[in-house]
Amino acid sequence: MDSLTNTTAFVLEFDSKKSTITIGQKILATISSLIPYKQWDVIVAIVSDTVYTLHKEVVDHSLTLIDAIPINYNDTEQNKSYAYAEKYFNQLLEKQCTRNSLVMGIGGGVTTDFAGYVASAYMRGIDVVYVPTTLLAMVDASIGGKVAVNIKAGKNIVGHFHQPNYIIIDVNFLHTLPQSEWRCGMAEVVKHALIGDSSSLEILQNKEIQYGYINNSLYNCINSSVRFKASIVEKDEYEKNIRAILNYGHTVGHAIESLFEYTMSHGEAVAAGMLVESYISLKEGMPKADFDCIRDILSAYNLLPKISFDPRLIINHMMYDKKNIKGKIRFVLLESIGKPRIGCEVNDLLVMEALNFYLKMVSR
Ligand SMILES: NC(=O)c1ccc[n+]([C@@H]2O[C@H](COP(=O)([O-])OP(=O)(O)OC[C@H]3O[C@@H](n4cnc5c(N)ncnc54)[C@H](O)[C@@H]3O)[C@@H](O)[C@H]2O)c1
Ligand SMILES: [Zn+2]
Numbered sequence: 001m002d003s004l005t006n007t008t009a010f011v012l013e014f015d016s017k018k019s020t021i022t023i024g025q026k027i028l029a030t031i032s033s034l035i036p037y038k039q040w041d042v043i044v045a046i047v048s049d050t051v052y053t054l055h056k057e058v059v060d061h062s063l064t065l066i067d068a069i070p071i072n073y074n075d076t077e078q079n080k081s082y083a084y085a086e087k088y089f090n091q092l093l094e095k096q097c098t099r100n101s102l103v104m105g106i107g108g109g110v111t112t113d114f115a116g117y118v119a120s121a122y123m124r125g126i127d128v129v130y131v132p133t134t135l136l137a138m139v140d141a142s143i144g145g146k147v148a149v150n151i152k153a154g155k156n157i158v159g160h161f162h163q164p165n166y167i168i169i170d171v172n173f174l175h176t177l178p179q180s181e182w183r184c185g186m187a188e189v190v191k192h193a194l195i196g197d198s199s200s201l202e203i204l205q206n207k208e209i210q211y212g213y214i215n216n217s218l219y220n221c222i223n224s225s226v227r228f229k230a231s232i233v234e235k236d237e238y239e240k241n242i243r244a245i246l247n248y249g250h251t252v253g254h255a256i257e258s259l260f261e262y263t264m265s266h267g268e269a270v271a272a273g274m275l276v277e278s279y280i281s282l283k284e285g286m287p288k289a290d291f292d293c294i295r296d297i298l299s300a301y302n303l304l305p306k307i308s309f310d311p312r313l314i315i316n317h318m319m320y321d322k323k324n325i326k327g328k329i330r331f332v333l334l335e336s337i338g339k340p341r342i343g344c345e346v347n348d349l350l351v352m353e354a355l356n357f358y359l360k361m362v363s364r
Contacts, residue, residue: 006216008223012234014145014163021143021230023169023223025214028062028131035129035166037066040102044068044095046088046115048075048107051133054176059106068104069095075110077262082149082158088118102127102165108134108181109141113156116147120162129166133173135185136267139192139225142167144233144243155262161238171214171222182211184267186301187249189225191274194294195245195332195340197228204297245340248332249274252355255317259309271303272358279354280346281334290337295361306362311355315348 007024022034037043045068052059052072063070071091073079092101103126105115112130119128132142148159174182193201200221203209208217229246236243253273257266275298282291298304318329329351333344 006219006223010227010230012163012230014234014237016161016237017163017165019145019163019165019167021167021169021226023171023219023226025219026058026170026172028058028168028170028172031062031168032065034168035066037068037102040100040127042069042095042097042101043104044092044097044101045070045104045106046073046111046118047071048073048111048133050075051107051111051173055133055173058172071095073107073111073114075107075114077110077150077155080110080114080149082151085114085118085121085149088114089122092118092122097122097126099123099126102129104129104131106131106133107137108132109137112137112142113147113159114149116145116162116164117149117159120147120160125160125162128162128164129168130164131168131170133170134177134181135174135222136181136188137185138169138171138222139185140188140229142169143226143229145237163237169222169226171219174214174218179211180265183271183301183303184265187267187271187274187303189221190297190301190303191246191248191270192225192228193297194274194278194334194337195248196232196338197224198338199224200228201337204301205293207300241342244342245332247342248334248340249277251318251321251329251331252276252314254321255314256307256309258317258321259313260307264305264307268303268305271298272305272307274298275304275361276351276354276358277331277333279357280331280350283350283353284333284344284346286334286336290334293337304362308359308363309355311352311359314355315351318351 009022012019047070103119105112130142132138145161145163147162148156151157203221249270253270256269278294331344332340
């Protein structure tokens, strides 16, 4: 099946502003009815080069409808930088953008983070609209208002909380997404399912979605995943407490990424991290049936990387993670699927055991 019947929209209420999220298929072409484009004096769209090449027709058509000026963006992680942002501030000035102008970001998470950062800093912050085009950007990066750029010392070090006014999730973009990128997004979909998104969990367990098929199950899964993340950030916009559950799988995941010097994708590292942290959860009392379910899902969607590492080095990397308080490693663990607990300290020996379990499992 290749065409969806549904379009859905909902509004998030933050202290700073409202964010409207619309999800559907081929909806970018109707953008003039989705955003009040006449309210802004100038609209500039920062468009990923790759997305523009693959989807030129719909992007050009949509930007013409709202009189937006496109600015191309070579969307590499290196170009998601503080230094590169200055070029875009200058371009916004050249295009005569004011405090009443709009920046759009059309692309994956690199592009939405970059466009969001540019919008958040230009003239102390102007409006921003996202059109996420990867699965990861749809369910994760574009939701929640975190915007950041990289500096030499590290990734996502400089940024703000800056909520987008509108997010337009057009699943039609997924037709051109490479499988490796699909798996990255799936890892975050699975994460949401395990920490509380029960509708997606059911779809994942029933194996209703598959790479390359834009069907109603995929649409329902994205819809549910987006709503789940949105509901968490709406409760805790500035990550003071509950929002931290979204770091499930990421304590180990970030350490793996960093040990492999970012040669492995974030999604694969997080998938491995989720399995390791589920093993720890199992030993801390999570039911065995839940552990088996998690392992089955991660395996069924082929998300677990076959890697080898020294577990002691992973522990060292976790010690230096910027999110750890005073050198103490903290995990998000599951009491059961759907019941995450934040700020858990775990004995190093158990972490070693969990990492060794992972190594044995993927070497089989
Ligand atoms: N702000 C947040 O809360 C948050 C959350 C998670 C991740 N992120 C950030 O998101 C970034 C990762 O996002 P990503 O995984 O989307 O990476 P990405 O933006 O690099 O996109 C991955 C690749 O897919 C290409 N692409 C994009 N859309 C496509 C399409 N429809 N068809 C074919 N190719 C397409 C891109 O050009 C790129 O080569 C990281 O920089 C990460 O830090 C931010
Ligand atoms: Zn992540």
